[in-house]
Amino acid sequence: MKTLEFKTPSGEYVKLVFTSFLKKYWWGLVLPLLATIALMQINVNFVFVALTLIFIVYPMAMSFVYFAYCIVKEIRWTILPKTMETNENGLLLTFDNFAHTIEWEELNGYKVKQRYIALEIKPRKFTYLLVPYDAFENKDSLREFVVILRGKIPEKTKN
Secondary structure, eight states, rough: BBBBOOOOOOHHHHHHHHHHHHHTHHHHHHHHHHHHHHHTOOOOHHHHHHHHHHIIIHHHHHHHHHHHHTTTHHHHHSOOBBBEEEESSSEEESSSEEEEEEGGGGGEEEEEEEEEEEETTTTSSOOOOEEGGGGGSSSHHHHHHHHHHHHHBBBBOOO
C-alpha cells in the first residue's frame, strides 16, 4: 500500500511532543509550584520564587524539551514531503533525494489522533512519525493501513 505525497507541519509535531511530555512528567512542574505556594503561607517572599518558576524556569525547561526531542534527525521524516509504502520489512519513506526504511521492530506503537496517526519510534522517547489522514487516497486505504499496523505493532492508548 502506498500513500499520496504528504508532510506534516512542524508545529503539529512539537505540539504532540509537548503534550506527551507534559502528560508523563506533569508532577515535575506541579510539585515545586505547590511547595512554593505552601511556603508563601510562612513567608510572602516565596511569591517571587513562584513567579520565577512560572516565567523563567518552566519556559527554559520546555526549551530543553524542544532541543532534546524536537531537534532530532527523525523529525525530518515527518516534516519533509514524502510518500510512504508499507511492505513486509516496514515502512519505506521516499523523499525527493533519498529513501529510508523504518523497520517494524523500530516502531514502539501507534496512536490514532484527530487528524493523523502518530507512529512512535523506539530508540528515543517522544519521537514520532505523523501520518495525516489526507495522505491516503480514500477511507479504504486508511483502514487497510490501520489493519496492517494492528498486525505489526501495538496501539498505545495512554500518553
